[in-house]
Amino acid sequence: MSGDAIISLRDVGVRYKRRGGLFVPSRYYQALEGITFDLYRGETLGIVGRNGAGKSTLLRLIAGIIQPDSGQVINHGVTVSLLALQAGFDGELSGIDNAVISGMLLGYSRYQVESHLDEIAAFAELGDFMEEPVKTYSSGMRSRLGFAVAIHMSPDVLLLDEVLSVGDQSFRQKAEKAMMKKICSDQSVVFVSHSDEQINRISDRKICLDR
Amino acid sequence: MSKPQIAHSKRRSDQLQPLPAERALEWGWEAMHEGLWREAVQRWATLRLVYPDQGPVWIQAGVAHHQLDEYECAAGLLEQARLRFPDNPNGWIRGALVAADGGMTESAVMLMEQARYRFPNDIDVWLTSAEVLFRAGERARAEALNAEVCRRFPKQAAGGCQYAEFAMRDHRWQEALSRWTRVRAQFPEHRQAFLRAAEAAERLGCASEAKKLRMGASFGADWVKSLEQTDQRDTQIRPPVRRNLRAFADLVVTKARLNLKAEANQNHLRYLWWIIDPLLYMAVFYLVFGLLLQRGGDNYVIYLLTGLVPFQWFAKTVQHAAATIIQGRGLMNLVRVSPLFFPLVAVAQNTGKQIPVFIMLVVLLFACGFYPTVHWLALVPVVAIQLMLMAAIGCLTAMIIPFLRDLLNLVPTGLQFILFCSGVFYTVDTIPEQWHSYFFANPMANLLHQYRLILMEHQWPDWGMTCWLALACMAGLVLVALVYRRLESVFPRVVIE
Structure with missing residues (x-):
């Protein structure tokens, strides 16, 4: 390289x-x-x-x-961030509130999260559920919201820890497409996966941690 | 005994009937699929004895010999195939390839001319014709024939693919890349067109383009197109290397606000509890000390509450902050945030909850005839000092607990001790004069004294003591912040060990 x-x-x-x-x-x-x-x-x-x-x-x-x-x-x-899904989520709060705090914990400013709320809601496909407490969500819905918030993050180096297995089959495909878009930009990415097929397809190099 | 024997021999003769050809040929195909060419040659030879009227036993045998570089055997078998199966173009196609690889280019070209004449609508015949010419080094003629393939079979990708493959084989990577692009434009879901183009891009040293194309094979042409159309950076947020003070303060306040909201959401009466709780709290003290015991003289209840309300704020905050770093272990290991965030959220959260309590206290003061004076303005610095004190002590306790977790059990006792040393229940006059300096060295005792001077005595606070306290709190805060900075990367490890 x-x-x-x-x-x-x-x-x-x-x-x-x-x-x-x-x-x-x-x-x-x-x-x-x-x-x-x-x-x-x-x-x-x-x-x-x-x-x-x-x-x-x-x-x-x-x-x-x-x-x-x-x-x-x-x-x-360089700026480095771990793409953390559902960071700081609180079941008692609405999807909107959770998106705001999770985004802020990831490093966005409040204004940045609030100005992306429509996109986040659309990507997560939650509709009116964004107003409801997250404790009423299914685990798939929570994952979708978490991913929709985190996907906007674009540091110099993005670290991904098994994040491509979220939600149901159709959302997983959508998430993977969005993530691959990011990977195909100039973004430097370090990612962990259990799938050898995924690692071989996506990565330019791979490191095997074996002891 | 004989009858059953006859029946048995009849069954055996039934079993010796040849298998249907399709099933029998699977035996030969199996070896071919596994690349066991010698084994395949032998199997096809056996099958030829039983099924001589089946095309594959001749043609595939020729292919197997070809793979073993046995051109003469292969050519002989394929010639037989052409004679026996004149309607099967594979005899010509395979025969031409064998001839080309065996160095008999003219023969190969001639075979394909015959094939084109016999099977003008077979795309493989046309593709092989171009291939044979390409192998013979006749690039121009090969490409002309390939153009004819594309013209005759416009709905099939094979022509375009062959055209791109010609460029790949000549190591004309740039040309190959553009030819693959043309294939993809016409056949957007053609997976091979992405993968081979990725290979060409890699050969050109365009790693990112190659990656894009490799992924395009999985996600399709629309996805690749969307990469070119949208400017990723427009919708992306670039986090800072480190949050500035303003962003950090906003994060702390927002988290505290949302924690309060989450806390309120757990009850049916929601925010109303913030008023009910202090009301009941004050009512209990009024009932016990004011009405039942009737002790401490006039205004004892007011004296008690002007001390107890600020002290409860302090105690609840420190108690809450103490465990926050341990409780934040999950988040701390997920996102990069200063560990100061955790205790400071507790301070902000308890401050938010304390506001209605102070309002209730003011109402009670009004009710008991303690009207506001200009001295109440001094509450601003006194409250600010208490905030700094709580932040310093809360952060300090939260910092120590992860290293000495057992201390968490001593926090309530410690707070109880401070409660009794702070003059909440007794006046300063009851303490001997020589102990006053020690008594006021306790910052909470000092602060409660200032609160009472302002609220009950209608005096200005003791500015000297207040200033010293403010300076000490500020120094403490700075010191704690510096230690936190040093321990920032230590906490995420310590809290999970």
Whole structure:
């Protein structure tokens, strides 16, 4: 791959404390070890690995949500966001309120979310349900609303963690189309999926986390 | 015994009847599909003995030999096929391909001329004719024949595809790309036209174009077209590297407002509870201390409430804020937000709930003859100081709890201790003079004293003490904010460990 590296990971390791306390010695679980790679501008990088291989931890590292225990994550001045579905959702609030707070948590300003509300409602296909409390929604409806809010986010590097399996069959296709549109723009994308077929189809390169 | 034996032998002879040709040929096809060419040659040879009148046993045997580069055998079998099955164009098509690959170009060309004469409406005959010429290196003639295919069979994509494939085989990638575009324009759902074009784009080094085309194979031409039509950036929102203070404050206030709304939605009387709750609270104190016990002298109930209302605001806020970082573990690991967000939302939320309580307190003061004076203006800085104090202590407690979770159990006791040290139930006069400086070192005791000076004594607050308190709260807030900044990436790990 040619071009500028926008994020570089150098010998990165992350470990989580599993047990421990005042009288019990701590035990650790090594989630990631010796990870080194560069992410280039405009690239789509797929991450595969079995459950517990550290895929989500790797995305959180790249997003800057956590710091590594060893090694370095170098951000060469780009905006990075994890596409989080249903972030901050509250069942007691209406679809509109949830869209606003979820969007704001993702990094939009209130004005930006409010000016996109019509598009969000249309994409989520919720109609009058946008006024109803989210606790009355089916899980598919919640997923649709979450996706409709998040899909407008366009940082320099977008991190996707198994987000292409939302809603029913028809919405999944629609979501996938919208997401692929984003992937086909100049957006740099790092995405995690369990589907090898999807990874091979979408990504320019793939990283297999296997231990 | 003999009769059953005869019956049995009859059944055996029934079983030895040859299978229907279609089923028997599957045996040969199976080897072909799996690419077992030698095995296929043998199977077709066996099948030829039983089903010599079936075209595939000759033609496919020729194909299998061709795959093994056994051109003579292949040519012989295919010649037989042409003689035996003059209506089957495959004898000519396969024969020409074998001849072309065997270096007998003229023979191949001649075979295809015959085929075109015999089967003028068969597209494969025309395609193979062009292919044979292409393999012979006669590009111009091959392309002319291909043009004829496109003219004769305009509703089939094969002609256009062959035209594009010619360019691909000559490594003329740009040309191939434009030829595939023409195929897609005519046959938008042609998956191969996307995939092969993607290959050409990749060879040209256009990775993004290749990706687009690869996905087009799954999502169709309309989707690809929509990529070109819509400017993605118009509808997209670019989040900032880090929220500015204004955006952060807006986020905190909005979340607090929506939390209050969600809380109200859980009850039938909704927002009315915000008035009922403080009313009942004050009524209980009035009933117990004012009417039943009748202690503490005149205005004791007012004295009590002017201390209790601000203290309850403080206590509820700190209690609420203490666990917020732990409770926000899910969100903290999903989005990048300063951990200060969590306790500050608790402060804002409790402040919102406290407004009606203060209004009720003012009503009660009116009812008891404590009318507003100019000194009430001093409530603004006093309330602001209490806000800063709650924010500092709430954030500090919330910051420590994830590291020492057991402390969460001590928070109610700690607040109870502060309640008794803050002079809510007793006046400052009851404390010996030499202890006053220690008593007022407790910021809540200090603040409650200022509230009472303003609301009950109609005096200005003690500006000296107030200023020191404001400075201490500000310094505390700055310090806490700095520590939070340092621990920002530590919290998401600590809260899940």
